[in-house]
Amino acid sequence: MCRARHTTKRRQNSSAQRAVISLKENAMTIDAIKKTKQAFLILGLFLAIAITINFFVLNFFDQKSSYRAAHSLVGILSLMGFVLTFSNSVRSKIRLIFMFFISLIPCYFGTIFSDLDITLLGIGQHRNPIFHSGLLFFLILFVARPFKSVFLTLIVVGFGVGLGSHLIWDLFDQADVRWIPGGFLDSFWLGINGLFCLIFARSFLLFRLDISKMKST
Numbered sequence: 001m002c003r004a005r006h007t008t009k010r011r012q013n014s015s016a017q018r019a020v021i022s023l024k025e026n027a028m029t030i031d032a033i034k035k036t037k038q039a040f041l042i043l044g045l046f047l048a049i050a051i052t053i054n055f056f057v058l059n060f061f062d063q064k065s066s067y068r069a070a071h072s073l074v075g076i077l078s079l080m081g082f083v084l085t086f087s088n089s090v091r092s093k094i095r096l097i098f099m100f101f102i103s104l105i106p107c108y109f110g111t112i113f114s115d116l117d118i119t120l121l122g123i124g125q126h127r128n129p130i131f132h133s134g135l136l137f138f139l140i141l142f143v144a145r146p147f148k149s150v151f152l153t154l155i156v157v158g159f160g161v162g163l164g165s166h167l168i169w170d171l172f173d174q175a176d177v178r179w180i181p182g183g184f185l186d187s188f189w190l191g192i193n194g195l196f197c198l199i200f201a202r203s204f205l206l207f208r209l210d211i212s213k214m215k216s217t
Contacts, residue, residue: 046077053076057076082161107162113136114170134194168194
């Protein structure tokens, strides 16, 4: 009898443990679904905001090309993501929004800079490696280094993000860069220049924000 009772208790305990584990797993699954839905809602909201901003920016500059619209939208989304990476460094959300809108127009100009080779050199020289590189941004960074203005930094950084996003988008578009053998080297050129634009832009802004914090303390 004792053994039977002991066995029954063990089975009951085992069933109870399985039930608890099952409830925990269900709770974790529900929580994961909620977080996933929340993430998609946030992404959808950001995309809607980006598309709206892109619409107004394109209309402001009287741009009607779908090619230009795509580059501009990618630039805006890149700038959003870029600014969000500073959410831990900048406590005020209002300041983050300020950073975004100050950088917005320079970012747009960054997205169109690479295509100026069409205007200056003709369509036959489109995707010239000088225009489709971070060279101008790196020069601007060098010139802007002595200036301590965060406002100026945001303008410079916005241009860099826009330019970097253009180059990386061209990478996925498998763009053919002039003077560079096709295939891997084209992709490497665009990717490394675009990536360095984003990395240097972030480092430059982070450095300026750290300096401004030190001054305020």
